Amino acid sequence: MSTEGHNYKTRTSGPFPIDGSKFIVHTFMAEDYRVTYHESTTVLLNSSDMAGQGGEYVSASYNGLPYLLNGQLAFTGQEVEKPIYLDEDSVPGGAVSF
Secondary structure, eight states: OEEEEEEEEEEEOOOEEEETTEEEOOEEEEEEEEEEEEEEESOOOOGGGBGGGTSSEEEEEEEEEEEEETTEEEEEEEEEEOOEEEOGGGSTTSOOOO
């Protein structure tokens, strides 16, 4: 069984001083990562599925389960796809602000 979700990350500059001990951080766009969560699966991604090898995923993590699923080793885990870049105001739930 698998479910999908999204993780959002604001893209920011480094903080820089504006007045003595006050700093400001500029934001520019947001990253939308689609994440697939596996409660149990027998299929794991291959190295060729990863972004560094030409694939669409930036990370994957699995843990073995103490049972077989349809006679095969079973795993729980998550897979994260390459991000889609959005305007901050397009992030569900409203604009990103500090």
